[in-house]
Amino acid sequence: MNSITSIFKEKRLKLTPQRIAVYKYLQSTKKHPSAEIIYKALQEDYPTMSLATVYKALKTLADVNLVEELNVGEGNFRYDSNVTAHPHIQCISCGKVEDIDNVTFSDLNIRVKEFTEYEVLTNKIYFYGICKSCKEKVVAVESN
Numbered sequence: 001m002n003s004i005t006s007i008f009k010e011k012r013l014k015l016t017p018q019r020i021a022v023y024k025y026l027q028s029t030k031k032h033p034s035a036e037i038i039y040k041a042l043q044e045d046y047p048t049m050s051l052a053t054v055y056k057a058l059k060t061l062a063d064v065n066l067v068e069e070l071n072v073g074e075g076n077f078r079y080d081s082n083v084t085a086h087p088h089i090q091c092i093s094c095g096k097v098e099d100i101d102n103v104t105f106s107d108l109n110i111r112v113k114e115f116t117e118y119e120v121l122t123n124k125i126y127f128y129g130i131c132k133s134c135k136e137k138v139v140a141v142e143s144n
């Protein structure tokens, strides 16, 4: 884990309890929550923290590369504390966003580099589909 303390120190940013709380929450989940969900989840422990503070904390964390902003096309961002490049898949039925493990970008990056002669720095890939549990629900409705 990248030490949030040393990164903030290096960037001369103030390590506020709110920023730590937002980062810790993101590390505790694999659900790629939006700012609103993080805000609601932290309400109990940080009742005075506003949604705007959560947004600002997320922006700061993203600026120093401790969290990744995911734009799956919903009009707002999702957040991930796993900043190692990995693809995501979203269920178009229930909206959940999951990591695709065991799929790496290295082959794709090499091919893109070959075809375009670009120096590939990063990529963001989103897949869309219907998750297993939503698929089962559809089957259950159809068989009734």
Ligand SMILES: [Zn+2]
Pocket (backbone or CB within 6 Å): 091, 092, 093, 094, 095, 096, 130, 131, 132, 133, 134, 135
């Ligand atoms: Zn689903």
Ligand SMILES: [Zn+2]
Pocket (backbone or CB within 6 Å): 032, 080, 082, 086, 088, 098, 099
């Ligand atoms: Zn992820």
